[in-house]
Amino acid sequence: xxxxxxxxxxxxxxxxxxxxxxxxxxxxxxxxxxxxxxxxxxxxxxxxxxxxxxxxxxxxxxxxxxxxxxxxxxxxxxxxxxxxxxxxxxxxxxxxxxxxxxxxxxxxxxxxxxxxxxxxxxxxxxxxxxxxxxxxxxxxxxxxxxxxxx
Amino acid sequence: xxxxxxxxxxxxxxxxxxxxxxxxxxxxxxxxxxxxxxxxxxxxxxxxxxxxxxxxxxxxxxxxxxxxxxxxxxxxxxxxxxxxxxxxxxxxxxxxxxxxxxxxxxxxxxxxxxxxxxxxxxxxxxxxxxxxxxxxxxxxxx
Numbered sequence: 596x597x598x599x600x601x602x603x604x605x606x607x608x609x610x611x612x613x614x615x616x617x618x619x620x621x622x623x624x625x626x627x628x629x630x631x632x633x634x635x636x637x638x639x640x641x642x643x644x645x646x647x648x649x650x651x652x653x654x655x656x657x658x659x660x661x662x663x664x665x666x667x668x669x670x671x672x673x674x675x676x677x678x679x680x681x682x683x684x685x686x687x688x689x690x691x692x693x694x695x696x697x698x699x700x701x702x703x704x705x706x707x708x709x710x711x712x713x714x715x716x717x718x719x720x721x722x723x724x725x726x727x728x729x730x731x732x733x734x735x736x737x738x739x740x741x742x743x744x745x
Numbered sequence: 746x747x748x749x750x751x752x753x754x755x756x757x758x759x760x761x762x763x764x765x766x767x768x769x770x771x772x773x774x775x776x777x778x779x780x781x782x783x784x785x786x787x788x789x790x791x792x793x794x795x796x797x798x799x800x801x802x803x804x805x806x807x808x809x810x811x812x813x814x815x816x817x818x819x820x821x822x823x824x825x826x827x828x829x830x831x832x833x834x835x836x837x838x839x840x841x842x843x844x845x846x847x848x849x850x851x852x853x854x855x856x857x858x859x860x861x862x863x864x865x866x867x868x869x870x871x872x873x874x875x876x877x878x879x880x881x882x883x884x885x886x887x
Binding site for chain 1: 794803
């Protein structure tokens, strides 16, 4: 098991971490979520997984969504909390643009550009039609263009 | 073909996901339409910018932690692991108690668990008094 996890880590860490970091854009949070993802992986029966790459992204994606749900609850409880100024200043315009995208648009652009998956692979992971992937990517790029111009 | 139909094809065009016929349709339209040509250029620029985002490497600490989680599943190895751990702790306890004189006057220290909330939306908050014990996220001491 240890050897398997080490192999999965070595082979896929950049791929999974790239996705998580792209989604949350914060190193500390991304590392916590990477850890949570691997805890879930360890608890799963990995011998039965047919497409490891797609499955790992699905696990990472669920972990990110769980994190956002927890954050939303916290924000509802404590509306006064705000983001650290330093974090905002260090981000590139494009990163700020991605941050503003809705989760559905954010994940297609990350899966396409950071993970470099094709439309079929993205559609399989998100369990949607290829046409939906096309239209979400178009919308994501249009919104990014608007945020860069504005 | 009108602009809205071509717009739908622009993302798949730059991602190399169009058929030969669709590529020809897009390229013919672009030659005649300035707006769609501009949009295509913007999409290509955005693609480059997103691909150019620097993804940091996860720290060595996280790697060690993740690999460390994968404990042996074998039941026999688990027993050996737990037995050795308990024996070691027991020996340490005996040694510590054996060498430390009992001080009746000393006021017992109070420890408070310091919790660190670290999220993209929050300042790091510390709300405690007294002596600190650093904790990991599960509450165990580091």
